[in-house]
Amino acid sequence: MVRASLPFLTASNPMLKFKCLRLSLHPHEAKNLFFSSSSAVAAVAPVVIESISQPQRIVSNLETRVPETRFFPISLDPRSFVAALVQCWNPTQVKQVHALAITTSMIENLGVANKLVYIYAQYRALADAHALFCRMKERDNVSWSVMVGGFAKIEDYENSLRIFREYIRSGSRVDNYTLPFALRVCRDTMSVQLGTEIHHLVYKAGLHSDLFVSAALVDMYARCGLVEDARKVFDKMSKRDMVSWTVMISGYAECGNPDESLVLFDKMMEEGIVPDKVTMVTVAFACAKLGAMHKAKMVHDYISRRNFSFDVILGTAMIDMYARCGSMDAAREIFDRMKEKNVITWSSMISAYGIHGHGRAALELFPQMLESGIRPNRITFVSILSACSHAGLVNEGRQFFHSMKRDYSIEPDLKHYTCMVDLLGRAGKLDEALELSNRMNLEKDEGFWGALLGACRIHGNVGLAEKAAKSLLELGPRNSGYYILLSNIYANAGRWEDVAKVRDLMSSRRLKKTPGWTWIEIDNTAYQFRVGDKSHPQSKEIYEMLKVLREKLELAGYVPDTNFVLHDVDEELKAEFLYTHSEKLAIAFGLIATADGTTIRIAKNLRVCGDCHTFTKLVSAIVQREIIVRDANRFHHFKEGCCSCGDYW
């Protein structure tokens, strides 16, 4: 058997190296054959690629320039080359094996060539992978899969799909490897149309019962926002493994239906599928979205029972979960217990303090993060700035904003400017917010104008509000929330005619106010209330409790703030309407259903209304309960008549 090895072995005997290529070697000689891993090789590497068609020249180049060596025998058979590729430490070594494969014609072996393409793709060297792919005389599904997946890996979706289309056109038979790769690209590029076409291919090829293919289909539909289609595929699967389940659970959580995620998780357990860590991360994410404290604790218990370690991803997901379920203590405990923390972990913890209004605690973490050797990224600064905003820490916010670029070379983007406008705007510094806005050279989005409009609402600046609303209604004409916000601002200013105009505009565009709902968990059961809801079996008691509260509150001087009612009805009816807001119903139910002194936790899908905010403050004093409210923006901790948000929200 002819055995060959790398032509560039030691600096001491160039002739010997050259011979190694063609001579059969004895075992004792083979052990002296080496790979080089020195930096000198890196300088040679481009020569290898440029000279692919002239192997002799490569050899001579390498021989004269490579000084040191690493063991590596290669014999002239495909398996040996593949084994060598697997053991390469860096792209330079891969290129050396590549050069050797060319000089020995081993490159003509499909397995060797495929492996090379794959390894280049692993190193994200897609130009090299593609150059080789183009030269290959023969290709199989592996070659195509690796190229499609390789381009997808470096997020070059255009090329990835181009190769996939070429593959389909080449008439090759699709298989259970190529399709999932392509479906993933559809998912990442939101190409539902192509995804649907591939779905047809799946049927044609009879691959619909393949676990990888169907999981990829479910994932594709769910991430493209077609969760119902995802569910159809999911329901049709004859058997499902943990990954498909996980994909479906995550799909629901992602598309704003975390409730269904948790239902599916229970179903998965019933069917005897054992979830792993990744599933639990997804479930924790769903709990976070939902704010389901009871479920959160169950998830935590399960993770402890299974002895899953809090690695950086699971730990971070749990921090977020507890924080969004309203328990900063539990979130912090996990944070402190985590051995490995990355920038996401720190940012999550900072953001958690932020949404709870603990601005100082959030800022204290920043220097600690630096000390532990973690550099902040742009999201860390969004977390920091929004924490300042929620807590009214104007000076601190300004300082962080300026230090971003100066100390960390992070150019503020629109999100950071939005936080600043929010921070300055809430604090009543609308002029400064506007000045910053004018200085900014970025295209403004809905979030930006929304922050400005929100600030106008707090400070009753109707003129600026109209400007912001104009832009908002252009950017998001279907978002009823903006109309409501503007109409509230007009209502606060007593401009009823304008209120009516906004309302007419809404109805002419056939927009309806997003229905508000409030959710409360009692004894492991979730109850949901809408405005004026009477569907609860204890409805009678709930309304009686509200009546009692109302009498007590009015004695304490509370006057319903009817500006928050959009309907054009008289004051008394407005007050009646306010009293049946979903927040109030949920709180009344919470008071009935739990023992004295128990903390009440509720979650609302929209932002808490001003009247409900005042109401809740007073109730917390009268009944001596802590009431924790999660709204669409942040947490409010009501205690003894005050709210942690300091009435900025």
Added chain:
DNA sequence: TTAGGGTTAG
């Protein structure tokens, strides 16, 4: 010789 699901923002 090729493969899947997971964490941070308002």
